[in-house]
Amino acid sequence: YSRAFSTSAALKTVIKNVTVIGGGLMGSGIAQVAAATGHNVTMVDETDEILSRSTAAIERSLGRIAKKKFADSEKAQSSYVSDAMSRIQISINPVAAAKKSDLVIEAIVENLEIKQKFFTTMDAAAPSHTIFASNTSSLSIGEIASATKRRDRFGGLHFFNPVPMMKLVEVVKTPETSTDTFQQLVNFGKALGKTTVECKDTPGFIVNRLLVPYMMEAVRMLERGDATAKDIDTAMKLGAGHPMGPFELADYVGLDTTRFIINGWAAKFPDNPLSNPVSCLTN
């Protein structure tokens, strides 16, 4: 890696070895898609037990995709699954994983202090060419990056649940993200087969800035007694063509994550009515 320490060499780095931190819904989805598109992936979480659940979920999801992709060949289905699985390693040691990574993608709990602490540790361990990215839904990438000395090699890669099916990745640029880093993140998103959009580091980027207030407005509508949850969901599916209604979607994203997002925004932007907390998610 000696070449990679200079800026010009960093330009040429092609992301091949990826560490995904967090084996939850998002982390395992990101690990799956990265492996299925030929990247070497290390998926990290706190225990082997969590990681074996994550790998089982990945294997199931790959199987569903393989059935559609290679409908007429069981052999092709099983080699699609086993090829992707063979590119995924699991680890409970993020520092060791970071040492051989071109890119570290963090998908852990939506808490600024925990993310900052994590990245400070990773910053000391990872090679200098390694790019850091967070999959945060709602926190500032710049604030997370401020816990490291590689703010130029730090950006956002925001994926959507279910990661294997959703075609979008938001690529987030802070004022300090270098042009090379941003371009590499965009290239990586495309290498995963996703469409990328460029976002500034603003709360919720594009999708969640629109989607979360919409879900919260649905909850307020329910709390006022204007309509039932079932009717609100039906209305948005049949009247606006959404694949899921707002309540179904909040469940699908996870009420824990939805709550972290809205409570975080309510505390940080108390004067913005879009981030008003809703009573059924505040406790």
Ligand code: 3HC
């Ligand atoms: N893995 C692999 N394949 C999957 C899958 C998964 N996890 N989920 C769905 N599929 C595929 C399968 O091919 C499945 O067919 P199968 O059951 O025969 O295997 C096919 O999709 C159809 O799935 P379903 O019949 O279960 O249901 P749908 O047709 O409704 O599709 C959906 C499921 C793609 C999840 C669709 O309902 C949808 O797009 N929902 C909205 C999701 C959304 O808005 N996500 C964004 C949330 S916001 C977010 O994530 C940001 C965060 O920061 C909060």
